[in-house]
Each structure stands twice: as C-alpha cells, then as structure tokens.
Amino acid sequence: MINIYSATRFIQELLKIATSSNATDIHFFPDHTAVLIFFRINGERKYHFKIHHNQYRIVLNHFKFSSGMDIGETQKPQDAALQITFKTTNFNLRLSTLPVKQMESLAIRILPQLHAKALEDLILFRYQVQQLKRIITRKAGVILLTGPTGSGKTTLLYALLEHLLIEQAYQTITLEDPIEKEMLNFLQVQINEKGGMTYHTGLKAALRHDPDLLMVGEIRDQETAEFVFHAAYTGHLVFSTLHAKNAAGTIHRLIEMGIKHIDLCQNLIAVAALQLIPVFYCQQKKRRAAILEILSENNLTAYINSLNESQLIHQTFNELKRKAFAYGYTESATV
Template identity: 55%
Template sequence: MKEPAHHIILDAISQSASDIHFHPTPNEVEIHFRINGQRHLYKKIALTKYKVILAYFKYTGKLDIGESRLPQQGSLSFEENKLSYSLRISTLPANSLESLAIRILPQKDIQSLHELFLFPNQFKQVRKCLKNKSGIILLTGPTGSGKTTTLYAILKSFMEDNNYQTITLEDPVEKSFAQAVQVQINPESGLTYDEGLKAALRHDPDIIMVGEIRDQSTAEFVFRAAYTGHLVLSTLHAKDTFGTILRLLDMGIKKLELEQSLLAVASLELLPLQLRKFKNQRAAIIELLEGEILSEAINKQLSPLTAIDFQKLRRKAFAYGYISEENCF
C-alpha cells in the first residue's frame, strides 16, 4: 500500500504540515494535518485501508509489525523533488486499534538565528547568552514551538562566529548538521547519555548539545555535563520560563545547582504572521530569564515582575500589524 501512504505524505508536505495524525474511530479513521500549530481534518478512510497503511509505515519505519499492545517509535527517510525529509513514526495502542502519528522534519539548510525571531532585539539577547563559555542554556516551550529548530540555529550561529568543537547527544538525531559530531543515543546497545558524555569529553568539546530533557535522569545528566566546564544546550517541555524553573526543581535539581549552572532560560512561542509577504509563515517570540532576574526566579520561586511575558509580546506584535487580533490574547 505504498501509493496511498505516499500520497498522504506528499499532500502533508504540500500544505506545510508538521505532523500527520491517524485517529481511529469505531467506523473509520480520521487523518489530521497540523499546520502552523493548528490541527485540520484532511480526510477520512476505511478501517481496512488504514490497517494496510499502518502496516506499511511500521514495516518501513523498522517497527515490530506484530506488536500492537505497546507504543513504538521509528523513523524513515522520504525524498521528493530532490528535497529530503525525515519522518518520525510513532504508534500508540488505542482501544482495539493502534493510533499512528508522523512528524515531518525537512532536512533543508538550517535557518540563520536572525530569521527565526519576530523582534531583532530578542535575537540580540539570545546572541549575548551565547558568549558564555560554560553553563546551561535551555530552550523551552510546548510541542511544535520551534525548540529544536532554534537549537540547531544557535549551533549554526556558533559555528559561523567561532571554530568550536561541537558534539550533540540526541535521541533521535533530528537533523543532519555536518559541522557538529552528532551522536545517536541508543540505550539498547549500551550507548546511554552517560556513556555518550564520557566519550564526548574525550573529544575535547567546546559545546555539548543534548536533544531534550525528558525525565529526571536526563535533567541530572545535563547538569553533570555542565559541571565539566562546558557550554551545554538543551530543550525542555514547559509552558513558560518560570514553569521551567518549577519543572527542574520538581525533577530533583537543587536550587544551588540551578544557581551555579543555569545561564538562561528562553521559552519560545510561534506566532502565525498575517502580513501578506509572510503568508503561511511563523516567527518566534521569547520570554527570557537570565542574570539577576533568573536568580530571583530561582530563589523566590516566583515569576519576576520585571520579566517580559508572552502576553506583552503578543500585544506588541499586534500593534505592529504582524498578527491578527485573535492571536493577540
């Protein structure tokens, strides 16, 4: 059933979708595309057709076709018109039939950092943070907020300005980046984050990038990596900057460790632009905690009154005509 699956991927790419969701219902399967952060119904297909498509993606994504009781994840490459894409395949047991989600990751050139931000002064703030030689810079936000894209753009910015030895530890590797040594974490084969760090340190790195903090053990690992005197970049799912502090504390990271190692927390939100020349584009705004404001948030565990929040930034974007009123609040 290559052709129907192929057409679905092509249609998703043509509509600039970031994700495809196959949602089984008792009588049929709904297919949704996520476009600019919004979920749109693409079409409905019969259950029999979906089972064949599901089997195709599980096979090509190197998942266990016979396993339907446990979640699985895999990946595969997709090429069209000389453009390459990485497809992240994820299945989830749902009632009597598995749900399928596919994330589409274009393997195009990594964007420059200044292209990502709506306001130039925020780009300058992030660049300032990059001048530190050691410590942790965290990019946070919900799924689809552009954390990984921004993370790669930061690495690209580093490499343009400095001849840094950069090593990434990722699970999985999201995008090919020739200027960095990219390590695919594989716990099943014994290559854990800790083992990867030990090996990375023998390569004399200037920068260590950890793809994502998913749990307490990964959080502890990131802070251990910072103790080695290197600059560490990573991402974390959190609503905003202050929520990031609370999440790290909840993960068991001590207040003293935060003060000693955490340089900055940048929480991202993508805004759909309404100006005609930016049609179907989004740009990032950031809440940034650093310096004394970050220390205040860590010690008082209160959101600092001096911090700029997303609501103020959205109002500013609306005042400049970048976004519509419905996206302002």
Template identity: 50%
Template sequence: MNSAQLLSDKILQQALKSQATDIHFYPFTQNTNIYFRIQGKRILHTTISTVEYELLLTYYKFTSGMDIGEIRKPQNGTIPYQTNSQDYSLRLSTLPVNQLESLAMRILPQGKHFSLDQLFLFKNQLTKIKQWMNFRAGLILISGPTGSGKTTTLYALLEETLKNGSFQTITLEDPIEKNIDDILQVQVNEKAGITYQTGLKAALRHDPDIIMVGEIRDRHTAKFALEASLTGHLVLSTIHAKNTIGTIQRLLEMGLTRVELEQSLIGISSIQLIPIISSNESKRRAALLEILDGKLLSKAIQGENINFNHYKHTFFYLKRKAWSYGFISNETFEKE
C-alpha cells in the same frame, strides 16, 4: 509501486502542499480519519477505510524498521523521503488503541535550514540569546510545548556559533531531527543501551566544547547536564515547561538545588510560536521568546517574589507589542 506506497505518496504530497508539520492517523473499526497539523492546528484532511489504513501501517512499519508483528507495544521509527529534490525525514510513532494502532508522523525537512533571523519576530531577542553562546561553560535552556521550535532554535544557535569559530560539538538526540555538518550527532537508543546518561558520559570523554542534550526528561539527565556545565562545558538543552519561571520549578522538582542552578544557569528562554500577518498572505509563524537571565534570573532562582509586570520579557507584553505593531491580529492577541 504497490497500493500502500501509492496511497502514502498521495497523502504525503498533500501534506507537504498544505505545509503540514504532522500527520495523525486515527483508526476506528470501519474507517480511519487522517488529520494534518497546519500552523499548529489539527485539521481533518480525509477518511480512508481501516482496511486501507492497516495496509498503509504495515508498509510504514516495515520501511521504518519497526516489528510488523508487534501490535501491543508502542514503537518508533524513521523513514527518509524525497520529493522535488527536497529531502525529508519522517518520524513515526505507533500507539496501541482498542485492538488497533494509531500512527503519528512528524515531517522534518532536512535541507531547509532556518537562520536565527528568520525564526524570531523581535531581533533584540536574537541578540540576547546569541550573547549566551559567548560563554565557554554553563547551561542554556529552551523551554516550550511540543512543536514550538525548541530544537530548531538550538540547531540554529549551534550553526551560527560554528560560523564564528571551531568548537568540538556533540549532540545527544532522540531522534536526530536534522543532519548538520561539523557536529558529532549521537542517536539515543535505549534498546542498544545508549541513554542520555550513558551518551553524556561517552561524550565527555571526547573533549567537547559544546554539548547539546536533546531534552532534559528526568532528574538523571538534569543532573548529568548540570555536572557537565559545571566542569567547563557549554551545555544546551530543551525542557517542557510553560514559561521561564515554570522551567526553574521543573528543575527544582527534578532534584536540582537552588545553589546548583545559581552556579550553572546562563539563561532560560521560553518559546511560543504565533501566526503573523504577512503582506503576501502566505502562512507563517514566528517565535516570541520570554527571556530570563542576569540578576532577574538569580532572583527567580532564589524564589524571590518578582512583579513581572515591571519587565518587558513576558509573553503578554511581547504579544501586546506584536499586536500594536500590526504583526498579529486582534484575534490572535486575545486568543493566544
């Protein structure tokens, strides 16, 4: 092993031991700070010299297939990593800053599959979104911030569904975060001409029952996903929005009409991860889901003024319930 590889291995081992989901390299002229994101919080891990960091960055860019000579443009890449018989995929992203390049790394476990039961704090929410998968056509959306578990939830839903039946399932992802058996997973690669739009067109020619679109980012992807759901396909996707009502607003801003949403949307689930109190003191987060479907979804799509205080689906109500049951601390309830 060369010095850069040794340093990389040391940092990764420490990150995995700390149960970090991300590593951030923040370079300055002389020194580079290394941060771990643990339980959603960004924590300073250590500082190395920028000379060391540049060697490390070159090593990462080379092994992930990036252009080593390109420092003016953002780049992305992936590296497989194995330790103690556990497989990981490292998702790398560079960003030019002040004559240097910062690096962000997402750590994605490959062999670790979460069941739906392990993901959610309240099991009745699990029952609800499982019922959505009984539809043979329509659009199911999971919204929330980066790192909240949207894609993990979709993976778990797909795996749960495939246990109970055989369905031609195709995913379009950027990047593929986890390899799953019995699913055709397509890597979006805009440089090679495989965009979400072209990928969707090709996927529809493969007679799919279920299509998962990694993320609805723009009006073109939104339109294609909607059209696929209206032509006899069950479409699952994620979108960045604060809550369920915010998801509807984003779709309207992308050019979809209320009539189209009324015809296609099965349900919207907005997700938040919160730290929970564990008896064995191990660190864990669980998901709360703000769910919108049925008649309430129809009213929201039509823009009716709804007093959500009368309903038990809001994040505020769910957090208060979690706090009253002793699942979360008072500090978490007030802060979150």
C-alpha cells in the same frame, strides 16, 4: 483501492500534499467506518480526507515494516524513525502508534532535512534575536530552551549552534532522540535507550571527545539534568531543552529534578521559553514565529534566589502578544 504495491506511491503522494501545505504532522484517526487523515498546519489540526480500514492496514504495515517496528504487535504503543527521500528532498519521519478501540492509530511528525534556519526567520522580535546572540557568547554554562511539544525548541537549538559555528570552528557534539536534522558540522549521536545508549551514557562518552559545545536533545530525568550541570562545571557550554509552561516554570522543574540552588546560580546562563504564534508576512500570508520569555543574568539570579514571580522583571508571553498585535503582526492580542 490501495494494495501492497501502491502503498509506497500513496505515502509519497500524501507526503507531497502534506509538505506543500506546510504540515508538521499527519494523524491517522480510525473510527467505526473509515480512517480519517488530518494535517497539523500552523498549529491547527485540519481534516484532509479518509480511507477504508483495509487500505489503512496496508499503509500502516508498510510504515511499521519500513521503520523496523513489530508488525505483529498491535496491543502496545510503538515509536520509530524513518527517512524517506522524495524528489531529491530527504524527510525524517517520527512515527508513533497507539492501540485504540477500533485498531491502531498512527501519528507522524515530518522533519524536513533542510539547513537550519536563520535566527531572524524563527524569532518574531529582532531585539530578542540580538539578546540570544549575546547570551550564547559565554564559554561555559547551561542554556535551556523550554516549551511544549512542537513549539520549535529543537529547530531553534540547531539555528543557535549554526550561528556559533559560523563565528568559530567549535567541536560540537549533539545527543538526540531521534536525530531530527542531519547537520554536516556537528557530531550527532543517536540515543538508543533499548540498546544502552542513554543520554547519561552518551554524555559521559561525549565529554571524553574534547567538545567545545554540547547539545542534549532533552532533559528527561534527574540523572540527565545532574550530568548536564556537571558538564557545565567542567568548562563546557551545554544547550538543552525541557518541557515547561514558561521561563519561571523551568526553574521549578529543575528544582523538582533535584538540581541544587548553588548549581543553578553558578551554571544556568539563561532560560528561553518559546511560544509559536501566527503572524502576517509578505502581503498578508501567514506563518508562525516564536516569541520568547527570557530569563538571564540579573533577573535569572534574582528569581532563583526568591522564586517569587511577582518580582520578575521580564516580558511575559501576554505582554509579547500585545506588542505583536500593536505592531500589526497578529490579528489578536490573545493568539
């Protein structure tokens, strides 16, 4: 039985098991008789074990109290961030509660505080690594990474910025909600919408701080999108992310947000849409690596002008999956 004194130990043990399994998320799923605990590993949700409702309430309240959530609020969703140190390793946890019929559900995203990975460790095809390295040598403009939640957009952003900082001592400012990894070479700004530090407010302040590179964690609305493109006009290189199904869909999202055709043509350097696929490495062990739909230079300008996907000349996700299968990286061409 978990009590208030052993909740910390239970949480540490749960994190130990989750991280040793390379889990990216922990889900607490209440049903009528117990609370089921699932891990998301390599994109797949896997059952771990279950605990009693009373045990779960103690664990949930411990998380809510430690992260600054309102323990008494059980009828509205809440979000928070929490840092935990376990055996000299720091973890940033993103917490989300959701009221359901039985009680509140809890989802935890695990963000290990490790150095940014090399681009070669994140991207499956080496020629796409080289393509990205060429793209990010530009001095001004907007580079967007797109894809669904959990596709590795922010992880790849950190790796790109780290690669640039190895080459030159750029003044780099990031605006994030939350800050997923603490990086020594970046000036990292925590976005706090409730406290008045919005992406728009943070961008205005960051531009007065003489940056060479700006990283905006996510373009969420028209105001932020317009300011990102304005920053590119003033001679800054801006990296950001956006939720979109594929590279072509990113252009449609930006147009829906009110970004003008001329701004896209003059300032958008590249769009790289990500998908993570399971691949073999090191004696048939599995991990996930990114494949990229990339629009840049001539093919990007041509698509902005025509918005006709049938005329696009670029490798699609389906083509990249077939190539990964042909090279023996994957078990199937339709992963």
